[in-house]
Amino acid sequence: xxxxxxxxxxxxxxxxxxxxxxxxxxxxxxxxxxxxxxxxxxxxxxxxxxxxxxxxxxxxxxxxxxxxxxxxxxxxxxxxxxxxxxxxxxxxxxxxxxxxxxxxxxxxxxxxxxxxxxxxxxxxxxxxxxxxxxxxxxxxxxxxxxxxxxxxxxxxxxxxxxxxxxxxxxxxxxxxxxxxxxxxxxxxxxxxxxxxxxxxxxxxxxxxxxxxxxxxxxxxxxxxxxxxxxxxxxxxxxxxxxxxxxxxxxxxxxxxxxxxxxxxxxxxxxxxxxxxxxxxxxxxxxxxxxxxxxxxxxxxxxxxxxxxxxxxxxxxxxxxxxxxx
Amino acid sequence: xxxxxxxxxxxxxxxxxxxxxxxxxxxxxxxxxxxxxxxxxxxxxxxxxxxxxxxxxxxxxxxxxxxxxxxxxxxxxxxxxxxxxxxxxxxxxxxxxxxxxxxxxxxxxxxxxxxxxxxxxxxxxxxxxxxxxxxxxxxxxxxxxxxxxxxxxxxxxxxxxxxxxxxxxxxxxxxxxxxxxxxxxxxxxxxxxxxxxxxxxxxxxxxxxxxxxxxx
Numbered sequence: 084x085x086x087x088x089x090x091x092x093x094x095x096x097x098x099x100x101x102x103x104x105x106x107x108x109x110x111x112x113x114x115x116x117x118x119x120x121x122x123x124x125x126x127x128x129x130x131x132x133x134x135x136x137x138x139x140x141x142x143x144x145x146x147x148x149x150x151x152x153x154x155x156x157x158x159x160x161x162x163x164x165x166x167x168x169x170x171x172x173x174x175x176x177x178x179x180x181x182x183x184x185x186x187x188x189x190x191x192x193x194x195x196x197x198x199x200x201x202x203x204x205x206x207x208x209x210x211x212x213x214x215x216x217x218x219x220x221x222x223x224x225x226x227x228x229x230x231x232x233x234x235x236x237x238x239x240x241x242x243x244x245x246x247x248x249x250x251x252x253x254x255x256x257x258x259x260x261x262x263x264x265x266x267x268x269x270x271x272x273x274x275x276x277x278x279x280x281x282x283x284x285x286x287x288x289x290x291x292x293x294x295x296x297x298x299x300x301x302x303x304x305x306x307x308x309x310x311x312x313x314x315x316x317x318x319x320x321x322x323x324x325x326x327x328x329x330x331x332x333x334x335x336x337x338x339x340x341x342x343x344x345x346x347x348x349x350x351x352x353x354x355x356x357x358x359x360x361x362x363x364x365x366x367x368x369x370x371x372x373x374x375x376x377x378x379x380x381x382x383x384x385x386x387x388x389x390x391x392x393x394x395x396x397x398x399x400x401x402x403x404x405x406x407x408x
Numbered sequence: 409x410x411x412x413x414x415x416x417x418x419x420x421x422x423x424x425x426x427x428x429x430x431x432x433x434x435x436x437x438x439x440x441x442x443x444x445x446x447x448x449x450x451x452x453x454x455x456x457x458x459x460x461x462x463x464x465x466x467x468x469x470x471x472x473x474x475x476x477x478x479x480x481x482x483x484x485x486x487x488x489x490x491x492x493x494x495x496x497x498x499x500x501x502x503x504x505x506x507x508x509x510x511x512x513x514x515x516x517x518x519x520x521x522x523x524x525x526x527x528x529x530x531x532x533x534x535x536x537x538x539x540x541x542x543x544x545x546x547x548x549x550x551x552x553x554x555x556x557x558x559x560x561x562x563x564x565x566x567x568x569x570x571x572x573x574x575x576x577x578x579x580x581x582x583x584x585x586x587x588x589x590x591x592x593x594x595x596x597x598x599x600x601x602x603x604x605x606x607x608x609x610x611x612x613x614x615x616x617x618x619x620x621x622x623x624x
Binding site for chain 1: 501503504509510512513518519554555
């Protein structure tokens with residue numbers, strides 16, 4: 084396998100996903116060493132081009148590149164010439180004129196990474212494009228879950244809850260988790276369900292629900308008892324209309340409150356992993372009790388992020404152009 | 409075999425140290441080491457290691473995946489039998505340290521497992537199946553420096569087929585095998601190459617070294 088870009092989770096088949104996760108397992112060991120340095124990408128240049136804010140994705144891609152000896156630079160939208168009116172095309176063309184090998188891009192426009200891949204020769208990694216996809220997040224979620232659920236996701240049931248309409252994390256996760264054999268149920272209020280989700284869920288084989296308590300606690304939901312719960316952030320910065328009456332009402336219906344956590348633990352055991360891609364709105368989609376619960380793997384996700392992103396850079400950049408398929 | 413089918417990556421091997429699949433199983437290959445030869449060579453190497461080290465004190469055997477790992481385990485088992493001491497065994501994946509990554513398709517990465525005792529001030533014996541260009545061993549030496557500072561590093565290989573690119577030699581050699589660089593050396597071991605479902609205990613007949621290709 085030699086893949087040039089990582090634009091969408093849909094590009095990766097099961098074997099490729101597993102190859103990346105297996106590589107990430109080895110990379111996770113490197114993270115525990117005192118000398119966290121591999122010579123693998125010596126001489127390669129990786130540019131993080133972030134037009135949206137980010138803490139963990141950007142810093143983990145930067146660390147991943149640095150630990151593999153690539154030269155990494157961060158460019159943010161606010162501090163770059165885009166704030167002077169330069170177009171995305173001119174910005175990426177300018178950067179690539181400096182002979183960079185890889186661009187890690189986050190942009191508010193869905194499809195921007197596909198577009199950039201057609202403009203330049205560098206490898207493109209999608210680090211989140213609008214409400215479309217966030218493939219590296221799905222891979223690290225799969226990595227975390229695989230680790231927590233005993234090695235395989237086959238037949239496991241993952242419940243994804245929250246602002247589906249605006250969530251690229253959900254889109255990538257549904258694809259990646261399904262390809263690894265997991266069953267997925269997505270839960271959101273009707274106003275935060277993406278349009279057309281009925282046909283989509285039927286085609287891709289995931290279940291949808293408007294009732295969080297039923298999905299978590301009842302045994303009659305389509306995929307049965309959940310093995311893991313992923314809470315998504317309510318993306319207030321993308322919300323233009325009234326998607327729910329008040330935050331309190333959202334929290335009561337769809338947040339992982341202290342009370343709901345207690346019922347979940349009572350019904351499913353206190354070791355059920357709780358995921359959140361971050362950043363969290365504590366008190367809105369997730370309570371402090373749930374975020375800091377013993378079965379919360381939110382910080383494991385962050386830790387896995389570096390290992391998984393090292394694996395992604397390895398798979399895209401380590402082998403030479405001349406043998407790229 | 410199943411793993412090779414499933415895995416989209418090139419198995420971690422090197423040109424001339426072929427990892428074979430059923431499809432390209434050589435029809436014209438000739439056997440240069442039988443399972444008995446492999447057995448005797450490993451016993452001799454184990455004794456040579458002990459002789460050179462004056463016992464098993466401070467020894468650490470580190471196998472290079474994939475076939476160096478079972479070879480290291482077998483050497484440790486023989487040493488345990490002879491000396492009654494269990495020598496720590498580790499695995500060292502060198503993929504990330506290779507200098508030929510760019511000229512090849514993406515390689516699968518294996519595990520690195522260092523024994524809890526570490527390698528500092530110990531005598532590390534690197535174990536691999538075939539010594540060819542020496543680039544794998546160069547990568548292994550570099551990988552080892554990130555893990556610790558052994559008192560000494562030695563190299564044990566089942567087959568030395570010549571054609572070195574680097575000033576590297578083996579301390580313990582199962583068989584010196586003069587080859588042409590157009591030939592391919594195939595090493596098969598029970599642990600890594602036994603057919604699916606075969607009884608591991610009765611599978612010693614799988615062990616084999618063969619040569620195929622070349623001008624003959």
